[in-house]
Amino acid sequence: DTAVSQTPKYLVTQMGNDKSIKCEQNLGHDTMYWYKQDSKKFLKIMFSYNNKELIINETVPNRFSPKSPDKAHLNLHINSLELGDSAVYFCASSLLGAGGPEAFFGQGTRLTVV
Amino acid sequence: SQKIEQNSEALNIQEGKTATLTCNYTNYSPAYLQWYRQDPGRGPVFLLLIRENEKEKRKERLKVTFDTTLKQSLFHITASQPADSATYLCAPTGNQFYFGTGTSLTVIP
Numbered sequence: 001d002t003a004v005s006q007t008p009k010y011l012v013t014q015m016g017n018d019k020s021i022k023c024e025q026n027l028g029h030d031t032m033y034w035y036k037q038d039s040k041k042f043l044k045i046m047f048s049y050n051n052k053e054l055i056i057n058e059t060v061p062n063r064f065s066p067k068s069p070d071k072a073h074l075n076l077h078i079n080s081l082e083l084g085d086s087a088v089y090f091c092a093s094s095l096l097g098a099g100g101p102e103a104f105f106g107q108g109t110r111l112t113v114v
Numbered sequence: 115s116q117k118i119e120q121n122s123e124a125l126n127i128q129e130g131k132t133a134t135l136t137c138n139y140t141n142y143s144p145a146y147l148q149w150y151r152q153d154p155g156r157g158p159v160f161l162l163l164i165r166e167n168e169k170e171k172r173k174e175r176l177k178v179t180f181d182t183t184l185k186q187s188l189f190h191i192t193a194s195q196p197a198d199s200a201t202y203l204c205a206p207t208g209n210q211f212y213f214g215t216g217t218s219l220t221v222i223p
Contacts, residue, residue, distance in 0.1 A: 004157075033211060043158070043203065043213040055210065090157050094211070101146060101207050105157030 003027050006091050006106035013081055014114055021076045021109045023091030032074035033092040033103065034066060043090070049074055050096070081113045116142040118214040120204055126220045127194055135189040135217045137204030144206035147180050147187045152201045152216070161202075162189075194221045 004025045013019050025032065031050040037043050047066045048055045054066065063079045078085060091106040121136035137147070145166055150158035164171040164180045164187070171178045177190040187206075191198050199221050204214040 035213075041201065041216055043216070045211055045213075048210060092157070092211075101211065102148065102160045102163055103150075103158075103205075103211060104160070108155075108157050 003104045004091055004093055004106040006089075006109050008109060009107060010110050010112075012112045012114065015081055015083060017081050018077070018079045019081060019111075020078070021089055021091075021111075023074050023076070023106060025072055025091075025093040025104070027093060027095070027104060029093035029095045029104075030071065031094050031096050031101075032068070033094075034074065034076050035090040035092065037088045037090060037108070039087070046076075047074075078111075083113050086111055086113045116140065116206075116212060118142075118204065118206060118212055120202075120214040120217045122217060123215070124218045124220070126222060129194060129196060129221050129223050131194055133191040133194050133198070133219055133221070135202050135204075135219070137187040137189070137206070137214050139185050139206045139214075142185075142206055142208065142212075143182075144208045146207040147178070148205040148207055149176075149178060149187075149189050150203045150205060150213075152203060158203055158213075191219075196221045196223050 007022045033048045034046040046060045065077045067075045088108045090108050092103040094101045094103040118139045148163045149161045152158045162178045164178045175192045179188045201216045201218045203216045
């Protein structure tokens with residue numbers, strides 16, 4: 001069983017389109033994250049979310065929005081895609097306050113905007 | 115704002131030697147410091163976590179130290195093997211999960 005799964009693995013789309021990336025975790029974790037990894041391999045946090053609080057990195061454009069239908073899912077919606085949005089997006093989850101915030105990551109979604 | 119730096123973007127060492135990676139952070143007081151490994155095309159994988167009240171942690175060939183005064187963590191891989199070649203990321207963790215810039219380690223046979 002995959003602990004954190006993301007779909008799709010690859011996404012190629014045109015500028016201006018709206019797209020979503022789905023993420024699901026079966027670990028019973030209470031906190032989920034979205035990260036962006038650019039071409040220089042720097043892993044930058046975009047959002048963290050638990051059932052009480054959404055924390056948004058202030059540098060993230062409001063074209064990006066997380067949607068959590070339930071505790072096991074945190075999807076990423078992106079509106080009006082731009083060339084600079086091309087990157088690998090990782091979803092992760094952790095269990096805060098219970099022994100340590102070790103995070104489990106999905107396999108990533110490579111987004112290419114053309 | 116917090117800043118997390120890891121020594122040299124790339125580190126090459128001979129097989130069998132000890133690799134030492136450095137993580138320095140500023141403007142931050144993390145409760146934990148974590149180390150992750152990332153292989154090409156994959157997500158980061160958790161390796162070790164050390165708490166702010168711990169000085170050292172070991173797991174098999176891995177050793178991590180944490181100096182909250184210096185705001186620094188050292189990550190050691192002893193008896194390194196080519197299979198240890200990967201990018202290693204540190205993550206001083208408090209209310210949020212920020213990662214360092216990463217160090218690409220290559221172990222040469």
